[in-house]
Amino acid sequence: MKRRRARATAAVLWLLAAASGCGQGKLRLELQLAPGTTRRLELTIESRSEQETPMGPQGTSQKLVLLIAHEVKGRTSEGNHEIVARYESLRLEVTAPGLKILYDSSAPSAAVPAEATALAALAGEQIEMELSPQGRILRLDGWERVLEKMLSSLKASPEMRPRMEEDLRRLAGGDALRSGLEMLAWPLPPGPVAPGEAWTGRMDWDLAFPLRFDMRLTLSRRSGGMATIAHDTQISTPAGGRGLELMAPDGSGSTKLSYRLRGTQKGTTVLEESTGWPARGLIIQSLEGALILEGAGISAPVEIPTRIESRLTLRSVDPPAEAEDAAPDGDPAETGDGGGG
Numbered sequence: 054m055k056r057r058r059a060r061a062t063a064a065v066l067w068l069l070a071a072a073s074g075c076g077q078g079k080l081r082l083e084l085q086l087a088p089g090t091t092r093r094l095e096l097t098i099e100s101r102s103e104q105e106t107p108m109g110p111q112g113t114s115q116k117l118v119l120l121i122a123h124e125v126k127g128r129t130s131e132g133n134h135e136i137v138a139r140y141e142s143l144r145l146e147v148t149a150p151g152l153k154i155l156y157d158s159s160a161p162s163a164a165v166p167a168e169a170t171a172l173a174a175l176a177g178e179q180i181e182m183e184l185s186p187q188g189r190i191l192r193l194d195g196w197e198r199v200l201e202k203m204l205s206s207l208k209a210s211p212e213m214r215p216r217m218e219e220d221l222r223r224l225a226g227g228d229a230l231r232s233g234l235e236m237l238a239w240p241l242p243p244g245p246v247a248p249g250e251a252w253t254g255r256m257d258w259d260l261a262f263p264l265r266f267d268m269r270l271t272l273s274r275r276s277g278g279m280a281t282i283a284h285d286t287q288i289s290t291p292a293g294g295r296g297l298e299l300m301a302p303d304g305s306g307s308t309k310l311s312y313r314l315r316g317t318q319k320g321t322t323v324l325e326e327s328t329g330w331p332a333r334g335l336i337i338q339s340l341e342g343a344l345i346l347e348g349a350g351i352s353a354p355v356e357i358p359t360r361i362e363s364r365l366t367l368r369s370v371d372p373p374a375e376a377e378d379a380a381p382d383g384d385p386a387e388t389g390d391g392g393g394g
Contacts, residue, residue: 083186093370188239286318308348316340334367
């Protein structure tokens with residue numbers, strides 16, 4: 054009898070251990086920010102595009118640095134975050150054939166180049182958003198007001214202004230802002246995941262040209278209270294996507310610019326396990342294909358071989374102490390080596 058009881062007890066203990074082992078290592082990554090706190094994110098976007106033209110290679114380099122403060126005003130009854138996001142500063146650098154732009158809103162007497170007036174209007178502005186624990190932006194208030202300020206600051210001739218306003222609404226509209234923030238800052242899984250487990254998703258992002266992102270995200274590592282998310286995304290231009298239409302200064306006609314591109318997006322984002330907030334991240338994006346020109350004075354579409362390399366860096370300006378040892382040796386988010394596609 055005692056032996057049977059001992060065996061039964063051992064069996065129960067084994068089942069309990071097995072049951073607990075099934076969930077071991079599972080992590081529920083969600084945004085859990087305390088009301089009254091403020092977290093700052095610095096987002097840096099660097100890109101270089103190159104076109105092979107009859108006159109030889111032509112290249113354009115751009116760098117945009119945004120510092121955004123996120124103040125948590127409260128939580129709704131559903132657990133969503135009520136956040137005020139403030140654009141504390143921005144810096145823009147553009148280098149192209151015959152053009153050089155440099156603007157830094159933090160410089161006390163910074164002159165605003167004509168080409169940067171719309172973007173410069175962001176500095177000091179704020180918007181309100183409702184953010185779910187899963188990192189979805191459910192509500193965005195105040196962005197239309199900011200967008201109107203950007204539009205009113207545009208330097209353009211009467212002939213070109215309508216088209217430029219339409220393009221700016223598309224590039225900086227609420228949908229573009231929402232998609233970009235959700236993809237870059239909060240790549241959260243739909244449920245609990247263990248190291249090595251992946252989840253997928255698809256997103257269409259319409260910027261200067263439409264792009265489709267088929268995303269595969271993996272919880273690659275847990276260490277020191279931090280979770281490393283690996284990005285492995287395939288990018289393409291969906292069929293029938295519209296491009297940009299550029300009006301001639303004298304209003305005599307327009308040229309349509311569209312792209313046919315394919316590429317990858319690879320890198321990592323390191324998140325705080327306790328809050329789901331990004332501590333840092335580095336994503337390398339590589340695109341290749343063609344720039345297509347159509348319109349006034351062009352008898353047939355002209356295709357120009359094009360390559361675009363982008364580097365997106367994200368870092369929390371006020372990270373907790375445990376963030377210092379979060380990334381392993383060779384982690385792109387720590388070393389700066391994105392391991393592009």
